[in-house]
Amino acid sequence: MAAAELRRPAGRAEPGRLLLIAVALTFLVLFLVLPLLAVFVQALTKGISAYWAAVSNPIAWAAVKLTLTVAAIAVPFNLVFGVAAAWAIAKFEFRGKSTLITLIDLPFAVSPVIAGLIFILLFGAHGWFGGFLRVHHIRVVFAVPGIVLATIFVTFPFIARELIPVMQAQGKDDEETALSLGATGWQTFWRVTLPNIRWGLMYGVLLCNARAMGEFGAVSVVSGHIRGMTNTMPLQVEILYNEYNYAAAFAVASLLALLALLTLAGKSFLEWRQPELRHAARQARDRTRRENT
Amino acid sequence: MATLAAVELKSLKMPAAKRRTRRQLPGFGLTLGYTMVYLSLLVLIPLSAVFIRSFGLGWDHFWDVVTAPRVMASLRLSFGASLIAALINVVFGLIVAWVLVRYAFPFKRLIDAMVDLPFALPTAVAGIALTALYAPNGWLGVWLKSWGIQVAFTPLGIVVALTFIGLPFVVRTLQPVLEDLDKEVEQAAATLGASAAQAFARVILPALWPALLTGFALSFARAVGEYGSVIFIAGNMPMKSEIAPLLIVTKLEQYDFAGATAIAVIMLVFSFAIMLGINALQHWALSRHGGR
Amino acid sequence: MSIALRGISKQFGEFAAVKNIDLDVPTGALIALLGPSGCGKTTLLRIIAGLETPDEGQVLFDGRDATLWPIRDRKVGFVFQHYALFRHMSVFENVAFGLKVKPRRERPAAAEIRNKVNSLLELVQLEWSGDRYPAQLSGGQRQRVALARALAVAPDVLLLDEPFGALDSQVRHELRRWLRRLHDELHFTSIFVTHDQQEAIEVADTIAVLNRGRIEQSGVPSEVYDLPTSAFVHRFLGQVNELPVQVRGGRAYVGPIDISSTAAVAGGATGHIALIRPHEIEIGPEAAGWPAIVTAVRVIGPIVRLELCAEGQPVNEPLEAEISRERFEGERFGAGQRVGLRFRRWQVYPTGGAAA
Numbered sequence: 001m002a003a004a005e006l007r008r009p010a011g012r013a014e015p016g017r018l019l020l021i022a023v024a025l026t027f028l029v030l031f032l033v034l035p036l037l038a039v040f041v042q043a044l045t046k047g048i049s050a051y052w053a054a055v056s057n058p059i060a061w062a063a064v065k066l067t068l069t070v071a072a073i074a075v076p077f078n079l080v081f082g083v084a085a086a087w088a089i090a091k092f093e094f095r096g097k098s099t100l101i102t103l104i105d106l107p108f109a110v111s112p113v114i115a116g117l118i119f120i121l122l123f124g125a126h127g128w129f130g131g132f133l134r135v136h137h138i139r140v141v142f143a144v145p146g147i148v149l150a151t152i153f154v155t156f157p158f159i160a161r162e163l164i165p166v167m168q169a170q171g172k173d174d175e176e177t178a179l180s181l182g183a184t185g186w187q188t189f190w191r192v193t194l195p196n197i198r199w200g201l202m203y204g205v206l207l208c209n210a211r212a213m214g215e216f217g218a219v220s221v222v223s224g225h226i227r228g229m230t231n232t233m234p235l236q237v238e239i240l241y242n243e244y245n246y247a248a249a250f251a252v253a254s255l256l257a258l259l260a261l262l263t264l265a266g267k268s269f270l271e272w273r274q275p276e277l278r279h280a281a282r283q284a285r286d287r288t289r290r291e292n293t
Numbered sequence: 294m295a296t297l298a299a300v301e302l303k304s305l306k307m308p309a310a311k312r313r314t315r316r317q318l319p320g321f322g323l324t325l326g327y328t329m330v331y332l333s334l335l336v337l338i339p340l341s342a343v344f345i346r347s348f349g350l351g352w353d354h355f356w357d358v359v360t361a362p363r364v365m366a367s368l369r370l371s372f373g374a375s376l377i378a379a380l381i382n383v384v385f386g387l388i389v390a391w392v393l394v395r396y397a398f399p400f401k402r403l404i405d406a407m408v409d410l411p412f413a414l415p416t417a418v419a420g421i422a423l424t425a426l427y428a429p430n431g432w433l434g435v436w437l438k439s440w441g442i443q444v445a446f447t448p449l450g451i452v453v454a455l456t457f458i459g460l461p462f463v464v465r466t467l468q469p470v471l472e473d474l475d476k477e478v479e480q481a482a483a484t485l486g487a488s489a490a491q492a493f494a495r496v497i498l499p500a501l502w503p504a505l506l507t508g509f510a511l512s513f514a515r516a517v518g519e520y521g522s523v524i525f526i527a528g529n530m531p532m533k534s535e536i537a538p539l540l541i542v543t544k545l546e547q548y549d550f551a552g553a554t555a556i557a558v559i560m561l562v563f564s565f566a567i568m569l570g571i572n573a574l575q576h577w578a579l580s581r582h583g584g585r
Numbered sequence: 586m587s588i589a590l591r592g593i594s595k596q597f598g599e600f601a602a603v604k605n606i607d608l609d610v611p612t613g614a615l616i617a618l619l620g621p622s623g624c625g626k627t628t629l630l631r632i633i634a635g636l637e638t639p640d641e642g643q644v645l646f647d648g649r650d651a652t653l654w655p656i657r658d659r660k661v662g663f664v665f666q667h668y669a670l671f672r673h674m675s676v677f678e679n680v681a682f683g684l685k686v687k688p689r690r691e692r693p694a695a696a697e698i699r700n701k702v703n704s705l706l707e708l709v710q711l712e713w714s715g716d717r718y719p720a721q722l723s724g725g726q727r728q729r730v731a732l733a734r735a736l737a738v739a740p741d742v743l744l745l746d747e748p749f750g751a752l753d754s755q756v757r758h759e760l761r762r763w764l765r766r767l768h769d770e771l772h773f774t775s776i777f778v779t780h781d782q783q784e785a786i787e788v789a790d791t792i793a794v795l796n797r798g799r800i801e802q803s804g805v806p807s808e809v810y811d812l813p814t815s816a817f818v819h820r821f822l823g824q825v826n827e828l829p830v831q832v833r834g835g836r837a838y839v840g841p842i843d844i845s846s847t848a849a850v851a852g853g854a855t856g857h858i859a860l861i862r863p864h865e866i867e868i869g870p871e872a873a874g875w876p877a878i879v880t881a882v883r884v885i886g887p888i889v890r891l892e893l894c895a896e897g898q899p900v901n902e903p904l905e906a907e908i909s910r911e912r913f914e915g916e917r918f919g920a921g922q923r924v925g926l927r928f929r930r931w932q933v934y935p936t937g938g939a940a941a
Contacts, residue, residue, distance in 0.1 A: 111518025185319035214415025217520035485683035
């Protein structure tokens with residue numbers, strides 16, 4: 001009914017409207033815009049050539065490569081997990097479902113430093129597996145495998161919690177139809193499910209990747225800060241900063257900031273494409289809760 | 294070591310294969326099995342290592358470690374600063390969410406997307422950026438210095454960093470609730486004679502406060518564990534401006550595993566308690582209002 | 586309190602919802618705004634309540650210009666289509682709301698509020714529900730709470746926006762009767778919006794039929810039903826059969842039936858249609874009227890509906906006639922039977938009056 005939709009009065013005349021907008025914008029500028037600006041301004045204080053030198057030198061480049069490598073491993077692992085978990089949760093009924101979802105959310109509640117700590121406790125020299133690893137000359141902590149593990153832990157829930165509500169909202173109809181037409185489970189998954197969830201999938205991958213590449217605390221604990229070998233970009237930023245090499249630190253940081261902006265742009269695009277993604281996590285909680293009451 | 298994982302597995306009963314009341318899609322065993330294995334290996338077992346290591350200390354030793362002055366100071370600082378930051382975020386987050394949902398102004402969509410910046414920006418980048426801003430010679434630091442206020446390298450700087458980190462939680466939790474507010478209910482209040490303030494206090498706010506509490510709790514929980522954005526702007530001086538996560542790292546570097554795990558246990562217990570609290574809160578809010 | 590609308594117009598963007606409407610609602614009247622979706626009836630109601638501001642025209646309350654009065658100063662009770670109850674408040678608190686937000690000077694004491702609320706709940710037969718929450722009530726119960734809440738502040742006028750639209754037909758029927766009785770008891774001025782002509786006829790003293798932002802006709806229900814002034818109103822207020830009018834030899838015909846007695850023969854009556862209600866068709870032996878074949882018979886409770894294909898009419902546009910059950914029991918019309926049709930009443934309109 002066209003008239004009903006148009007009924008919303010424009011520009012609601014609530015008292016203090018302009019004041020509220022001013023306060024909100026001031027707060028956001030202060031806390032969001034200024035820090036972002038500061039990164040880029042500080043990165044360029046010594047000029048473009050210094051900036052370029054900072055981001056293209058071999059050590060910085062090694063950090064970039066390591067960051068990309070870690071993300072390239074961690075994201076696919078969590079992707080497979082996320083899809084499997086979402087399939088199990090969205091397409092089937094079983095007891096303990098909301099417990100499972102809570103467990104999947106656990107890494108969100110854990111401080112990054114503790115995320116690094118746990119792997120030291122497991123794989124460090126004095127850890128549970130320390131002896132075993134030493135005998136076999138396998139380095140996990142203070143080496144790339146440790147960084148990968150810590151990153152996987154920290155980014156564990158991202159893809160699952162985006163996919164679960166998306167798949168729950170889509171229900172089982174499409175899959176059941178495909179099966180009734182003779183498709184196998186795998187065919188159904190590839191041809192029917194996957195295309196349906198692709199935007200949610202991309203969204204989860206985007207967020208997972210951003211966190212994976214930007215993770216600092218957990219990786220810092222686990223990596224040993226070995227320059228050129230176990231430094232990711234965030235760690236490299238810290239090292240340069242602690243050496244008072246501010247311009248270079250901000251230069252590397254600016255690359256990460258650009259990544260963040262790209263992530264935000266991608267996020268906005270995907271939310272525009274599939275508006276349900278905006279409130280995905282909340283819907284997941286509410287729906288499972290409703291099913292269980 | 295495997296007991297914790299085993300306990301979790303037992304609480305998830307899988308339906309017997311033959312007990313099908315309706316058609317089942319394939320892959321349940323495979324996906325659930327993989328999920329449980331992956332979850333146990335990467336999350337449950339590693340986390341249990343912290344608790345088990347701590348239990349190995351014995352209660353008395355644990356208590357001694359945790360109540361050491363430096364540890365207590367760091368915990369007080371972490372929790373205290375997080376609390377203040379979360380409260381700031383509740384107040385301003387409400388204003389921001391309100392403005393974004395109910396008003397129109399130029400660049401609104403751009404600003405809305407920017408609210409997620411603290412989620413997307415690596416914490417180390419945020420850390421050095423905030424430090425650059427609030428250091429005595431920074432853009433804001435200079436201005437604050439003329440007022441006699443120093444932010445960087447003090448607990449105040451920690452609060453600023455934690456406010457940054459927690460900003461999106463309150464806003465994003467509130468936005469869907471504000472969007473779902475029934476306009477007709479507000480109009481009904483107006484036809485019954487309520488002023489704008491009365492309508493806000495009696496009709497809108499009661500609908501909001503579960504989300505406000507949730508946003509507060511999320512912001513608080515995230516802030517307590519925060520490391521990267523804080524260590525640059527904090528002074529990191531023991532007993533004064535040293536946050537708990539930093540103390541864990543320091544103890545690790547000194548091979549004081551007992552100390553590190555003890556603090557970690559405290560923080561984990563607290564985080565889990567908050568998570569359960571949030572879950573319970575939402576369960577209660579949903580049941581009371583019958584869902585939407 | 587009486588309400589008068591003078592020259593009210595309202596546009597939403599390019600869509601003209603309400604065009605130059607004049608309406609008089611005397612004190613104590615119960616008037617229905619009836620019309621299809623998009624005809625502007627709800628917009629009009631909301632303008633009276635102050636939930637919308639008209640682009641042009643005046644809203645007069647007892648002769649005073651209230652067009653720009655803010656909502657909370659108008660003392661109108663508004664009952665929304667989907668009740669708009671305060672979900673987090675109990676039934677009691679919902680009904681008490683209007684009393685509790687009064688400015689301090691006018692606010693009654695707590696005991697007085699309690700009495701008022703309880704007596705209202707008794708009035709709507711929900712005394713037992715005070716502590717319940719809206720989520721625990723059925724649709725019909727929620728609607729009654731919404732009504733009690735609106736009545737609590739003793740409004741000068743009660744406005745209802747499709748109040749029974751979201752309810753089961755049995756509940757609708759009871760609530761309609763009950764609203765009518767309530768109005769007869771309390772004599773408040775009341776305007777309600779509906780798209781259901783049955784409801785308008787059953788409940789209201791006066792019906793204003795709206796179409797595309799204008800009032801097509803207003804009057805008492807029997808007047809609007811029996812003496813419609815336009816084809817739109819005629820069609821909207823009940824079922825109709827539509828047949829083209831032909832002019833032959835200076836006389837107007839529908840099929841072979843001469844309708845010249847009421848048709849405008851002068852100036853070429855071609856391009857006109859005749860509207861005939863199902864119960865206005867007389868069915869007799871084939872020789873006694875327009876020959877027709879019965880194509881379907883449906884027994885619906887107390888009436889029987891016959892589909893008829895009249896000679897010379899296209900097969901896929903049958904006529905519908907209604908006869909009483911007793912008559913049907915007596916004559917037992919069956920499919921394929923040949924009968925003759927006559928018209929007891931009809932009305933002719935130019936086809937320009939063929940509104941959507």
